[in-house]
Amino acid sequence: MHAINYEVPKTVAEAVKLLAAHGEKARPLVGGTDLIIQLRAGVRRPEYVIDVKNIADMRRISFDLQHGLRLGAAVPCIEIYENSDMRKYYPGLTEAAHLIGSLQIQSRASVGGNLCNGSPAADTTPALIALEAKGRVVGPKGERMVPVEDFCTSPGRTVLKPDELLVDLHIPSPARHSSDAYLRFIPRNEMDIAVVGVGASLTLDDDQCTEARIALGAVGPTPIFAKEASQALAGKKFDDAAVERAAQLAVAASSPIDDMRGTAEYRRHMVAVLTRRVLARAAERARTSQSR
Numbered sequence: 001m002h003a004i005n006y007e008v009p010k011t012v013a014e015a016v017k018l019l020a021a022h023g024e025k026a027r028p029l030v031g032g033t034d035l036i037i038q039l040r041a042g043v044r045r046p047e048y049v050i051d052v053k054n055i056a057d058m059r060r061i062s063f064d065l066q067h068g069l070r071l072g073a074a075v076p077c078i079e080i081y082e083n084s085d086m087r088k089y090y091p092g093l094t095e096a097a098h099l100i101g102s103l104q105i106q107s108r109a110s111v112g113g114n115l116c117n118g119s120p121a122a123d124t125t126p127a128l129i130a131l132e133a134k135g136r137v138v139g140p141k142g143e144r145m146v147p148v149e150d151f152c153t154s155p156g157r158t159v160l161k162p163d164e165l166l167v168d169l170h171i172p173s174p175a176r177h178s179s180d181a182y183l184r185f186i187p188r189n190e191m192d193i194a195v196v197g198v199g200a201s202l203t204l205d206d207d208q209c210t211e212a213r214i215a216l217g218a219v220g221p222t223p224i225f226a227k228e229a230s231q232a233l234a235g236k237k238f239d240d241a242a243v244e245r246a247a248q249l250a251v252a253a254s255s256p257i258d259d260m261r262g263t264a265e266y267r268r269h270m271v272a273v274l275t276r277r278v279l280a281r282a283a284e285r286a287r288t289s290q291s292r
Contacts, residue, residue, distance in 0.1 A: 004039075005048045012138055012167055015052050020140045020163035022048045028165060029053065030074045031108030033101065034117045058112070058167055063089065068173040073112025073135075073166045077124075078103065080111065090171065091285060092180030092199055092278075096127035099184065112166050115148065118156045121218035125152065126199035127182040129215035129225050133171045139164035149215070149225035175211070178203035179285030183278045184217070185270050187261060194218045195262040198250070198274040202233070202282045209238040214246065214275060219254035219267050226253040229275070238283060247275040 009015040019026050026048040029035050038044040052058060058074035063085040071080070077097040080086050086094045093111070100109050100123055111124045115135065119125075128148040135146045140163055148169070152158050160166065174180075180201035186192040197217030203210045212233035214226040229249035236242045256267035 002039075002045060004046065006051065007048060008051045009055065012055055012057050012165065015050055015055060015165055016138055016140055016163065018048070018050050019165060023162045026050055026162070028116075030058075030110045030113040030116075031076065031105075033105050033109040034113065034119075052165065053110075060168075061086065063173075065173050069169075069171040071111060071169045071171065073116075073168055074110050075112070077106040077109050077111065081106070089174050090131065090180060092182040092201065092282065093124065093127040093131060093171075096124045096182040096197075096199065099123050099182075112169065115151060115169075116158055116160065116166055118152045118154075118158045118222075120152070120155055120220060120222055121194045121197065122223065123182070123184060123194060123197055123217065125223040126197050126215035126217040127180065128169065128171070128199075129223060130180055130182070130199035130201040130213045131171045132201075132213060133169050135169050136167050137164050138167050143167075145170070149223070152222040154221055174289075175203045177205065177286050177289060178211070179282050179289050181278045181281035181285065183274050183281070185274060193261065196256075196267050196270040196274055198271065198278045200275070200278045200282045202238075202279065202286050204238060204283060204286045207237055207239070209233045209236055209242070212246070212279075214250055214279075216250060216254055216271060219256040219271055221255075224253055226250045229253060233279075243276055243279050246279065247272040250275045 027046040029051045030053045053074045058072040060072045062070045080097040114122045114124045133148045182199040184194040184197035199215045212230045214229045216224040229246045251271045256264040
C-alpha cells in the first residue's frame, strides 16, 4: 500500500469540505471492506482517505409509520439485522444485509458503502431498488435525492461526484399488506459473490396485486429495475400465471455475461427461478403482515 493521508471529520459538512478540497485524490471510507482491498491491489490510489464511519448523521436508523425509514449510509449491516423495526417492516433488505460476508465483515460493512462501491452483484442494491429507496447525496452546492435504480452507472461507478457524499437512504413506509424479500444464488453456502440476486416488494389486496417492484443483481453492468416485470403484476390477480409472466419479463430485462461463476444462459435460467421464489416469499409475508 502507498502512503496516504487519513482524515476523520466529525460532521457531514467537514467531510464534504475535505472531499471538495482534494477532489479525485480523495476517497470516503466507511467500513473499508471494499476500499482497503482495492488499496492493497492498487485498483485505487487515493492520496487522502476520509473516514466518515463515525459521523453521527450517517450512523442513525430512524423509522416511523408516517415518514418511513431513514437509514444512515454508515450503519453497519449487523446493526440493521439486529434492529427490530428493520426485521419487521423491511425483512428483504434486512436479509440482504445479513448475506454480506461473515459476521465480522457485517460489523464493518454498510448498505451505503455497498451501494457506493457500484458493484453489479451487490446484494443490498436490488433490495433497495425493490423498496423504491432514494439516496440523499450532499455536496458543496447542496443536496439531492437520487433513486437507487439510477445510482450505479457502470461497474464500479456511480452518480457521485468527487466532492459528494451519500449521507443516508430514505425508504417509504410499507403500505398495508405489503412486504419485501431478497434471494441470491451463489456457488457456495456463504461468503461468496452472487451469481444472480433478485429483490421484490409486493402489496396485495386479497388475491390482487396492487403494487410490485422487482430488481435484479449480477445480470447486467449495473443492478436492474425490472420495470416491465413489475408492471405485469400491478393491478393483476396474483396467481401462478402472473408470477410466471413476471419471471419471463425479468429474464428479458437481464443482460448477463459468461464468467468463471456461471454462464449467461445459466444466469437467465436462475433469474426466472429466483423471481418466482422471491415473489412467493414476499407474497407470503404480505398476507401475514400485521395491519399497518
